[in-house]
Amino acid sequence: MPPRFSIRILTLTALLCTGAAPAAALAHRALSPPPSIPTLRLPSDVTVQTAAPVMRTLARALLRQSDPARDRETRLDNRFRLLSVAGKPEQARATLAALRQLRLRRHAMQADARDLPFVILALARAHGPLSAPRFADAFHQVVTPLDNRTASLVVRAIDLNPVYYPFAERFRQALDTARKSSRLSVTDAIALVRAYQLYDAYLAFQQYARPLIDAEDARRYRIRKVQVKTHDGASISVLVVRPRNTHDKLPALLNFTIYADPRFSLSEARRSAANGYVGVEGYTRGKAHSPDRPVAYEHDGRDADAVIDWIARQPWSDGRVGMYGGSYEGFTQWAAAKHLPRALKALMPSVAAAPGIDVPMEGNVFQTFAYYWPLYTLTNKTVNNRMLTDQARWRRMQWRWYAEGKPYRDLPRIDGTPNPTFERWLDHPSYDGYWRSMIPYRKDFAKIDIPVLTTTGYYDGGQISALYYYRQQRRYAPNAESYLLIGPYDHVAGQRGTIDMLGEPRDVIDGYRIDPVAHIDLGALRYAWFDYVFKHGPKPAVLKSRVNFEVMGANTWRHTESIAAMHDEERRFFLRPARSPGSRHRLAATPRHDAVTPLTVDLAERDKQDPFTEFGRIVTRRIDRWNGLVFESAPFRHDVQFSGLFEGHFDVTANKRDFDFEVDLYEQRPDGRYVRLSYYMARASYVKDRTTRHLLTPGARTRLDFTAGRLTSRQLRKGSRLIAVLSVIKTPFAQINYGTGKDVSDERLADAGTPLKLLWHGDSALDIPLWRGAPPPASHLPPKHETP
Incomplete structure (x- = not known):
């Protein structure tokens, strides 16, 4: 399974900050087992619900041990959690105070x-067992004095959706793992107690916090739910949150979404209001309290346009609206802009x-990760979390389809549930008028001359x-104030930054430890951006030019006026066959016009499976060469x-x-490990034009010229090699093109014919963008923003 199919399945994970051993202890630890708690044996019948006394005993034992974490911040963080679980709230408070001071001095995100x-x-x-009155007193003591910005972040961290932050399940998994160990290392035991502390804390928040949050919201904000009528008579549910501390007319920030999660929507609108805007959440027609039938993508542009017009007519509006949001909510912004709301x-x-373009197909190849999404978003008025979390069901469906070789169009029958939205998508395998009607197309962009800040990873x-x-x-609009910010981020970090809803930093993404400079709070950047546009604030410091990107491995940001200016050389590597059997094919500086590198793939074969196991990781020991050819360059002579x-x-x-x-590019480091760089995938008949299929002539030479749609920036060290894997797509996770020329959704195993x-x-060649010259002045410190 090439990287493409592993990184599109979204998962939200919380990171445990257990740290590493101090340098002074490394030599000793190399010669002896890690420190452990040999006297502790977790009872075989301990459960999540009965774990409290066992965790208290373990926490007290750990407080007598030396914490192997290297960093003082991590040691303080571990200690306050151990003290909390050990039943020592006053000492926990004192440790927390020291930890907060340290983080403030370090300008930590959301400190x-x-x-x-x-x-x-x-x-x-502090004064006895937890109760509703004691929790209420503590809540008011902490939250009431806070300004709106800080309070909105605290409330957001308390009021997490357990579907996305399943602390009970995470603790259960940690407990199951610990029960299987004859003894626990100190690091593993701390991780277990940390998992329990989060579970215990959020159990308390769920029990006591809701009425207090509602009262605090009523004190700080004016909150209203309305129905906005569209031009064709549909109803759009809208949530409006306005700050009570001003009577001025304000600009509004609109997030238009299909994900009608009341808790998350209120959190987003509240945060905008806390930052001096009117926070507005609009929902796809048919969602929330709208009586209409939910429809994805097709009406959102016109409906968001209607909501924007409605906002501008309200007495609290100054007539200006900005839009923000990620993934689907990024789509709705461009869909609205297509209609040019004033x-x-x-x-x-x-x-x-x-x-x-990228969903539900990429390069005109339909992706099965998108199959469950309509069932998740369109089968009720909110979101159907059962569809999101039942990944075992979707794996069974994918593998059954693959094994039986049925047409791709039969997926709903294999699953046993109608999926009319997915079936409608399959009726449009070209980028035709159906898709083009949803977002700006070509010259439509010429009229969109408003400021835009794009973030991705x-x-x-x-x-x-x-x-x-x-x-x-x-x-099409070269004079528009348009910026791109990109770094080593995944789908979540590309919209939230390297900080989660608890305020915890993400140091590792898909197994890759990001450079310190890559840390960024995109929520803070959001309000810095809109303050710049709407309130004459300074332009965010990280936006030094049109294209702003972090160079992986160099711990630096670079800034250029265009994507083309990111490099000063396009080095051409030609595909050359291996010199001898068993060796790799070559990426060579010169072509051999008479050379041929063959690849044969039996599209009917189902007995073998891809042996690759490091799916979804950025740094790996091996590369996935399933149904593909591997080409390698000579080692780079210089960085x-x-x-x-x-x-x-x-x-x-x-x-x-x-x-x-598919073409997958990697760096092979001198130590032999691989770093995933970029990839491109497509249906050969659409490489020339995604709107029109041009079938190949069997036995005739075909030219396939393309520019990849994904960029990257990484420092390649002397001695590294460039690796290219050129493979045929044949997996359970996407359409299988059997090559008959029919609609691929209608092809079946019997169409495979000869391999x-x-x-x-x-x-044949790859052009690789390289930067050899001395970079312009770079940002060696993380971009600073006041944390809204």
Whole structure:
């Protein structure tokens, strides 16, 4: 399974900060087992519900041990959690106070709000067992004096949705693992207690916090739910949150979403109101309290346009609206902008989806990760979390379809549940008028001349769509104030930054420890951006030029006027066959026009499975070469940056009328490990034009010229090699193109015929964007923003 199919399945995880051993102890630990708690044996019958006394005993034992964490901040964080579980709330408060002072001195993200929920708990438990009156007293003591900005972050951290932050399940998993150990290392035991502390804390928040949050909201904000009528008579549910501390007319920030999660929507609107805006949440027609039938994508642009017009007519509005949000909510911004609402003055789309470009198909190849999404979003008035969490069901469906070789269009029958939205999508395999009606297309972008800040990540599965919008606006409206910010982020970090809802930093993304400079709070950047546009505030410091990107491995930001300016050389590597059997094929500086590198894939074969096991990780010990060819370059003689978009110029002969392929690029470091860089995937018949299918002539040479839709920037060290894997797409996780020339959704295993045979000719090449020169002055410190 190539990287493409592993990074598009979204998962939300909380990171345990257990740290590493001090340097002075490394030599000793190499010769002896890690410190452990040999006297503790977890009872075999201990459960999540009965774990409290066992965890208290373990926490007290750990307080007598030396914490192996290297960093003082991590040691303080561990200690306050151990003290909390050990039943020592006063000492926990004192440790928390020291921890907060340290984080404030270090200018840690959201340091003013972080940990305050746990201060509330420590205060509530200081004088006896936890109770509603004691929790209420502590809540008011901590939250009431706070300004709106800080209070909104504290309330958000308390009021988490357990579907996305399942602390009970995480503790259960940690407990099951610990029960299987004869003894626990100190690090593992601390991790277990941390998991329990979060479970215990959020159990208390769920029990006591809701009425207090409601009362605090009523004191600080005016909250209203309304129905807005569209031009065709549909009803759109809208939530409006206005700050009580002003009577001025204000600009509004609109998040238009299909994810009608009341808790999250209120959190977002509250935060906008806390930052001096009117916070507005609008929902796709048919969602929330709208009586209409929910429909994804098709009406959102016109409906958001109607909501924007409604906002501008309200007495509390100053007539200006900005839009923000990620993924689907990035799509709705561009969908609204297509209709040119007069009041829409700025956008901040993050990891924006583009229907027909990256979902539900990419390169005109339909992706099965999108199958369950309509059932998750369209089968009730909120979101159907059962569909989101039942990943075992979708895996069974995918593997059954793959094994039986049925048409892709039969997926709903295999699953046993109607999925009319997915079936409607399959009726549009080209990027036709159905898809083009949803978002700006070509010259539509020329009229969108408002400021736009796009954020995405190198490892965001939807980066291709975020860059599509950015590049199209730059092409057709070159004078618009448009910025791109990108770094080593995934789909979540590309819209939230490297900080979670608890205020905890994410140091590791998909197994890759990000550079310190890459840490960023995109929530804070959101309000800095809109303050710049609407309130004459300073331009955010990180936006030094049009394209702002972090160079992985160099711990620095670079800033250029265009994507093309990210590199100063396009180095061409030609595909050359291996010199001898068993060796790798080559990425060579010169072509061999008479050379051919063959690839044969039996599309009917189902007995073998991809042996690769490191799916979804950025740094791996091996690469996935399933159904593919591996090409390697000579080692780089000097340090060089891979920065920008790569291109492909392939000359290929196929024995069928079509095939689907993928190109995956890696750095192979001198130590032998691989770092995932970028990839491109497409249906060969659509490489020339995603709107029109051009079938191949079997046995004739075909030219495939493309520019990848995903960029990256990484410092390649001397001795590293560039690795390219050129593979045919044949997995349970996407359509299988059997090459008949029929609609691929209607093809079946019986259409496979003879194996697919491809001949990659010697003038086929990859153009790799490299930066060799001395970079311009770079940002060596994380971008600073006041944390709203």
